[in-house]
Amino acid sequence: MMRFWQTLLLGVKSLLLQKLRSALAALGIFIGTTTVIWLVAMGEGVSHDAQQQILELGATNIIVRSIEPHSSEAAGERVKTYGLTRADYRRMMSNIPTIVRAVPIRELRREFMVGGRRLDAKLIGCTSDHLALNRLQIARGRWLRSDDDRENVIVLADGTAKRLFGYEDPIGQKVRVESDVYTVIGQTKPREASAAVGGSLEARDYRFDAYIPLETFRHRVGDQIMTRTGEGFNFKGEVVELTQITLTVGSVDEVDETASIVSFLLQKYHDQEDYAVVVPKELLRQAERTRTMFNVLLVVIAGISLLVGGIGIMNIMLATVTERTREIGVRRAIGAKRSDIVQQFLAETLVLTGGGGLLGVLFGLMCGPIFDFVRNTAELISPDLLPPIVHTLEPRIALWSVFLSLFISLGVGLIFGVYPARRAAMMNPIDALRHE
Incomplete structure (x- = not known):
């Protein structure tokens, strides 16, 4: 455990040496995580309204008739x-x-x-x-x-x-x-x-x-x-x-x-x-189709948003490996194993993605107040500026989207951090020390 914390602290110190670059790298994950939570909340709001309309048509009714x-x-x-x-x-x-x-x-x-x-x-x-x-x-x-x-x-x-x-x-x-x-x-x-x-x-x-x-x-x-x-x-x-x-x-x-x-x-x-039991199967199927459609849409949004953030993280880490080639050579020369190098760079990636993900979750939970503020401001500017559905839409934060976005952000960090970490670990120590 002590070794894990030492590796993590070393990763934080390395990232603080390039504060702006680290912040921009984490920004991609932050935006991706926030986007997932916000769009899921919007989708849940629209889906809830659609479900209510379907239920009002009688999806929970069973009609028993005399024939x-x-x-x-x-x-x-x-x-x-x-x-x-x-x-x-x-x-x-x-x-x-x-x-x-x-x-x-x-x-x-x-x-x-x-x-x-x-x-x-x-x-x-x-x-x-x-x-x-x-x-x-x-x-x-x-x-x-x-x-x-x-x-x-x-x-x-x-x-x-x-x-x-x-x-x-x-x-x-x-x-x-x-x-x-x-x-x-x-x-x-x-x-x-x-x-x-x-x-x-x-x-x-x-x-x-x-x-x-x-x-x-x-x-x-x-x-x-x-x-x-x-x-x-x-x-x-x-x-x-x-x-x-x-x-x-x-x-x-x-x-x-x-x-x-x-x-x-x-x-x-x-x-x-002399009777018939009628179940509104068509309405039930429509309710299920609506729910499935929104779930698939949200999964696609989550994948695309965080994929972009992950590519940004990978790009930054590859640039970092190139810049720190001599440092990697020194560490290998004094006894660091390849696994230690991999752990160091993975720790830095997880700090970036984890930090960006947590900030994204906190900002994502503010979806309701921010949406109300933007909507009220737009209505003050012009009542006809927004479509009618926006006036009645209420975002609904889905708890699963919070955990999913955080889990995906950490998963993206691991997936897109493995290649730069392995590239750093596979360097020849002698070539790394000669690097200018």
Whole structure:
């Protein structure tokens, strides 16, 4: 250990003889290390925003739907009973701890009437969580509350309200839906239709919807729906308790496992395939692609930045070996081994790269305050000077980037310091002493 410290101190003293050259050599590693940490922080910030947008689209959701079975046995039945039940909902909530939110709905096409205006729209029985799940916003009035159960209240989507009431305020007015009358308590803001994502999520149009409490739907509309088929008194019916249950889990990693448990529970209590468990695989793959893309980009940046610094270190050390040829000859003449020469020059290289790396890490950790200062200064000069994404970007320091940049800087010192050190050690002592 004493010998190691002596070699290290000797390397520091040798570097201090050429302070400017040593500082410039360490500057390359300093810039490379700082660049890695800063760019990783920027990349993590952008990646985090992208991940949040993907998650908002429903990457952590599992959609369980009721589907009508097509078995030959059920083909002749006048009233079919199928799909999800309220018991299924209770079993999922009590047996699957990874579920953080479950939103059941029941929906049907119905004719809405206000005065002489008529509209065929979708009547949706839902809970208070339906608003946040579908990223709906209230334009007038309020949304459904838990104490609205069994009350004849309704919230209209923007398109539904405009078709039935024009530009008149619908709050407090009555809407007839088939034989029931509901009081309008709210109207949602316009919401763009969601596009289909791969084969996982279907497109959804929110313009012509109307929302009532799920319990109200159950008691006013009921589970059994009869529809006329053809002329006369031919009717066909179906009994469905829930159209869909949307489950939300805590993280993307829990989606597949939770979906498997849901499928197991449904298989156990359903004697026919009258349900579908839909996992947003396309969104999950997009999230994984985004994460991988940023990781690869950051590794490339780290390699290029520190490679440039390493080449600078190697150049300086080769020049140092040439300048100190006579010193190397004297050391060899008084008994220094080749390994001692190698250790001396490697120690000097590690001091340069280690010192530059540590300073780079300290400066890199100041990424957030410096970025905020530069952004605020640019906004004072001109609000339109920066792209919109920069105004909301928040750098996120990744701990792994700190250790990676420091490790790479030391590795660069070893790799690019070996050749100059070996070149110094392989010198002939007699030729080295004759060197002018």
